[in-house]
Amino acid sequence: MWKKYLIIIILFYLFALLQNSFFVHFALFGASPNLVFALFFLLLFFERGGIYKVIFLSAIAGIFLDLFSDYYLGVSVLLLSLLAFLFKKLLALLRNDEEGAQFVYYLPLFIIFLFAYNALFKLFIYFFDASKGLMFLSEETIPYLIYSSLVAALLFYVYKKFFAKKTDNRQLRLFNR
């Protein structure tokens, strides 16, 4: 069991490093994809588990996002935890047995939650330092969302092809062997 969590931590770490170094050189209209959030969302979408798993994923993803940001440690952890619980509630309502339908709500939800995360993050920072200004939409917001969702879509299919394992109710699992 611990191996699974270790792999998740290493994956988040690598994704954070790639996001802040490698993908900077492949920016589209000034925007780089948020790989960490894409991985976080993917695991949240496919992984089963209780409250502790949700907190674990939010904490790891949030800490790596915060370590590379210029702000307080923990802002992303709190926001991701909040969004993760909302997402899990929403997913419970949306989940159905049609396998093909998963992607239909995966991508729109990804875009909505990524936008929400960024908006909440800006709001949080503005709350502590009003001099930073508050602007939810900027020139690079759309390219950022599109670029990140492309990566998220790619991760979705990679996960489905290599790691997904069909279960009784057709939910998918990671490392459940």
Place this chain on the structure above:
Amino acid sequence: MKGVKDFSINKKSNGWLKILIGAVVLSLFLFVVNIFVLPIKNSFYTISSPIEKTFWTAGESSSGFLASLLSAGSFSEENQNLKIENQKLLSQVASLQSILQGNQAQSDVSATCQNSGFKLVMAGVIGLDEDDVLSINKGSANGLSEGMPVISQQGVLFGKISKVYKNFSKVMLVSNKNSIVNVKVSPFGGSPEGGQQSFTPEIDGVVKGSGGLGAYLDLIPISSEINPQDVLVTSTIEKSFPKDLLVARIIQKEKNDQKPFQKAQISLFFDIKAVDNLFVVTNYKR
């Protein structure tokens, strides 16, 4: 029936208890972590630096390779060399301009500002975050402190140090949304009509970061004449940076006679994708 009701209440309260315990544990953990944020981040960057630098170099060469494939030739490298050469020439133009305006004393200071009199610390670039904040591999142990200007070898302004750790620093780029730099428009910085020497009064404005490695020119008086291709350099009224550092080139002006100031779209000189090392001016004081 009563038993069933009690059970559901217990189950519900258990769920809330779990959430409460989770929230308390998380809050405590974050509180403790933030007390030691500086050493934690410094250690993290120290461990990550070699891998991050490798990824940075890999990204740089891959994007260069991709660009050369897309341009079906060696245009990328040639363009890069021309850019560097052009920046050197523009830097010299900015310096010569002061001399031409007849103020020898000022030109002496200007020459100093052309980096010769500055104590520079070379730092390697290791990363960039979403907010246009760059990570470099030198910190307080190397004599760096907050507010120090960061430039390239060609005298192009990148930004200033916004946060310092023991072995690492964060550089707020000129394109950061919170960045404002006082600039002057270089009168004959390669404008289409710029072949002739004209001694027009200095035009001052500000370059404001817009995020996504972009910025725009603002607060240029409506009566001032600016042209595409004009060069923007740091002005004498700028407090954070030495004067005559290259900042940007005007792409398109946006003039509205009903407004007291005009704006312009600009292209920043710094190219984050092509830079490996930067220089921090450690002894600039205003």
